Amino acid sequence: MGKTILILAHPNLEQSTMNSYLIEELKKEHLNLEIHHIDQLYPTGEIDVAAEKEMLMSADLIMFQFPIFWYNAPHSLRNWLEVMLEKDWAYGANFALTGKKIVLIMTAGGTEATYQYNHSNSRNIENYMYGFYEMFRTVRTDYVDSFYIFESNANLEGDRLPNEYKQYLHFIQEMLTNQST
Numbered sequence: 001m002g003k004t005i006l007i008l009a010h011p012n013l014e015q016s017t018m019n020s021y022l023i024e025e026l027k028k029e030h031l032n033l034e035i036h037h038i039d040q041l042y043p044t045g046e047i048d049v050a051a052e053k054e055m056l057m058s059a060d061l062i063m064f065q066f067p068i069f070w071y072n073a074p075h076s077l078r079n080w081l082e083v084m085l086e087k088d089w090a091y092g093a094n095f096a097l098t099g100k101k102i103v104l105i106m107t108a109g110g111t112e113a114t115y116q117y118n119h120s121n122s123r124n125i126e127n128y129m130y131g132f133y134e135m136f137r138t139v140r141t142d143y144v145d146s147f148y149i150f151e152s153n154a155n156l157e158g159d160r161l162p163n164e165y166k167q168y169l170h171f172i173q174e175m176l177t178n179q180s181t
Contacts, residue, residue, distance in 0.1 A: 002060025004176060006105075008037040009066040009077035018107055018152040019067060021161045022168050029169065031176060033063075039076045047083045056084070056097060061179045062141075063172070065105040067152065071128045081135065090139040098140040103175050104132060105168070107152035115150070144178070147171040 006026075013020050023035060036055065042048075056062065066073045073081075089096050108115065108125070115125035125148060136143045149164055 002179060003058050004031075004033045004061040004063065004179065005055060005059040006033055006035045006063040006065055006172075007077075007080075008035055009039060009064070009074050009080065010037070011039050011074055011076055013037070013039065016067065016107075016152075017156050018149060018161070018164065019065070022065075022165055025165050026169070026172070031172070033172070033176065038080050039074075042076070042080070045076065045079050047080060049083060049086075052080075052084055053089070053096070056100070059100065061101045061103065061144075061175060063103040063105055063175065066107075068106050068108045068125075068128070073132075085135065085139055095140045100141045101179060102136045102141045102143045104129065104143075104146040105171070106146065107149045109153045110150060112148075112150040144175065145171075 008019075008023060010016055010019050013023070023037075026033070027035065034055075038047075064073075064077065066077050069075075072078065084090065088094055106125075106129075112125075115123075115128070117124055126146075129146065133143055147168065149168065
């Protein structure tokens with residue numbers, strides 16, 4: 001089984017009940033998975049490009065986990081992608097990430113219904129992520145799947161967090177299993 005990196009982008013992880021719970025519980029699993037929190041590593045946005053390239057090249061599966069902010073990823077992830085997917089390394093004269101498998105894991109404050117056609121949002125959630133799919137296609141990576149948690153700020157009492165975690169963990173384990181086959 002190859003190396004898996006989970007690139008976490010969350011500017012306020014300690015204030016996010018859902019995401020902090022998911023990550024803290026995931027750390028206890030001892031999976032073949034490295035969690036790479038870019039907001040913690042690069043609080044000023046100055047990225048160590050050489051170190052990040054080395055990390056990306058060592059991975060077979062790259063998961064991106066982030067909250068959806070205004071129908072997009074947080075600034076830290078957008079900045080990281082702009083810096084890292086540079087011409088003649090990620091595309092152009094060279095396609096360094098060719099064949100790397102990509103997974104998106106996202107949390108959204110809205111309900112699942114709000115991310116459907118004919119609702120308050122004019123598109124479904126997959127349409128909002130279209131730019132990611134095109135970007136990954138352009139750099140010749142293999143987009144595998146996405147996992148969403150809706151209403152990530154609401155109804156967090158009782159069994160909600162453990163139940164969401166079970167589904168999240170199952171998805172990650174499935175991605176890790178599929179990677180090794």
